[in-house]
Amino acid sequence: MTAKVPLPERLEATFLKSAPSLKQCPRDDVAEVAFAGRSNAGKSSVLNQITGNKRMAKVSKTPGRTQLLNLFDLRRGGRLVDLPGYGYAKAGRAAQTTWQSAVNDYLSRRDNLVGLVLVTDIRHPGQVYDEEIIAWSAASELPICVLLNKADKLGSGAQGKALAAFERAHSDHPALTALCFSALKGKGKMALIELLCDWFDAAAGADQR
Ligand SMILES: Nc1nc2c(ncn2[C@@H]2O[C@H](COP(=O)(O)OP(=O)(O)OP(=O)(O)O)[C@@H](O)[C@H]2O)c(=O)[nH]1
Numbered sequence: 001m002t003a004k005v006p007l008p009e010r011l012e013a014t015f016l017k018s019a020p021s022l023k024q025c026p027r028d029d030v031a032e033v034a035f036a037g038r039s040n041a042g043k044s045s046v047l048n049q050i051t052g053n054k055r056m057a058k059v060s061k062t063p064g065r066t067q068l069l070n071l072f073d074l075r076r077g078g079r080l081v082d083l084p085g086y087g088y089a090k091a092g093r094a095a096q097t098t099w100q101s102a103v104n105d106y107l108s109r110r111d112n113l114v115g116l117v118l119v120t121d122i123r124h125p126g127q128v129y130d131e132e133i134i135a136w137s138a139a140s141e142l143p144i145c146v147l148l149n150k151a152d153k154l155g156s157g158a159q160g161k162a163l164a165a166f167e168r169a170h171s172d173h174p175a176l177t178a179l180c181f182s183a184l185k186g187k188g189k190m191a192l193i194e195l196l197c198d199w200f201d202a203a204a205g206a207d208q209r
Pocket residue numbers: 037038039040041042043044045046058059060061062063064065066067084085086119149150151152153181182183184185
């Protein structure tokens with residue numbers, strides 16, 4: 001019997017590269033987990049929280065900050081990818097279309113994608129783009145973790161209700177985990193780290209078979 005490796009408190013990461021589109025992404029021989037979500041939902045903040053590095057991904061009060069696919073190598077193996085946020089109206093239609101096609105291309109054609117983290121704002125459930133991504137992950141049988149982020153903006157009773165309602169609405173999804181999360185306070189961090197480690201370990205195990 002092998003001893004269980006203790007869960008790391010943070011996933012040590014180093015910046016690998018920024019890519020404007022799938023074509024410029026590095027070779028797809030390392031398992032990747034992508035972070036998607038509406039602009040300003042907190043994708044970059046979540047990445048900084050779980051890597052324990054406030055300067056890893058750029059956080060901004062101005063939506064639309066992350067305009068490239070930003071790839072980070074994990075020390076334990078595997079990669080995290082910060083995707084450009086969708087639904088940022090002020091960016092201009094041409095720019096939005098370019099980023100969205102980069103995200104769509106990446107999601108639909110990246111063979112080494114082993115899981116998706118969808119960052120949502122707990123106060124705004126049922127957003128159209130979010131629901132589209134959730135439905136797409138179900139159809140593609142890709143595991144998805146939906147973070148109800150900015151939970152610190154609600155009291156604990158309201159957080160529990162939001163989570164229960166979200167889970168009820170998506171109970172037919174074959175591989176969805178929902179977590180109340182706060183990138184600001186670190187709530188949900190260890191649960192997310194554990195899930196990511198499980199995904200990467202499963203991918204590594206599948207490779208060895
Ligand atoms: N209160 C609170 N604020 C948060 C939390 N997570 C992120 N924020 C704030 O939300 C804003 C947007 O955060 P980002 O991490 O830049 O969001 P993003 O999804 O990467 O945005 P784009 O790069 O534009 O797609 C910043 O002002 C963050 O400080 C959270 O858990 N709680």
